[in-house]
Amino acid sequence: MGYKKNLSIYYCGMEECKPGHSFGPAIRPHYLMHFVLRGKGIYQVKGKEFKVNKGEAFLIRPQDVTYYEADLEDPWEYVWIAFDGEEADAILEEYQLLEDKFICQIDESKDSALYLRKIAEAFLNRYDERELMGYFYLIISSIKKEKSEQKRDYDKSYLDKAISYIRYNYSYNINVSDIARHVGIERTYLYKIFMRYQKMSPKQYLTRYRLLAAKDMLGNTKYTITEIALSCGFHNSSMFSKSFQKEEKISPSQFRKQLLEADQ
Structure with a gap:
């Protein structure tokens, strides 16, 4: 496979899921984040199950076997972004999305929902790469960092x-x-x-x-x-x-x- 660019966005999209809609078990070759705009569902990875709600996102790491499913009564609508590269590792580390953390909260006061819809539309409509990257950084900057940042092992x-x-x-x-x-x-x-x-x-x-x-x-x-x-x-x-x-x-x-x- 060899060397990868510092940061690459492979694809992104948006979906309003039907009740019980699921995907997996599957393995991805790159990072994939789902940002929940409304509704809720579950995410399974490494023998754990997480409930994910509106205003949260779940991270799929390369080579992890994952499964996720929309709630039967309140199915989620989400935007997904697939990305990778050495800068991606640094970004996830900065926002404390380390090997043992899969769920994060999104600061909705920062117009994150708007940017998420914009990046999905931009990708669909023959995007300009600089525009796409701009939205990506705005979205990532809306991830909430934990208040009590402890010194990392x-x-x-x-x-x-x-x-x-x-x-x-x-x-x-x-x-x-x-x-x-x-x-x-x-x-x-x-x-x-x-x-x-x-x-x-x-x-x-x-x-x-x-x-x-x-x-x-x-x-x-x-x-x-x-x-x-x-x-x-x-x-x-x-x-x-x-x-x-x-x-x-x-x-x-x-x-x-x-x-x-x-x-x-």
């Missing part, structure tokens, strides 16, 4: 920086030493942080991230096994197949065949 900050580096560089020939160097800590310290928060080593996390990207390519592209292996940061198809077999208990070719048969 340094280890969590290191973890987020490491994961962000992996996200944007997994397709290159990087290793654990490169990650530690980017974060600015020793390899052994990085290992302890990953074991504490992710219950796996940095090497395991990197490999699993690459395999997740490879599975997506196996199901959605016609690239060869070797092309997918190299695109996802593996040195060769043999190493890729060995890692894939260990993790999935089947070969990449068998995995692709199962997906094709399921679609028929």
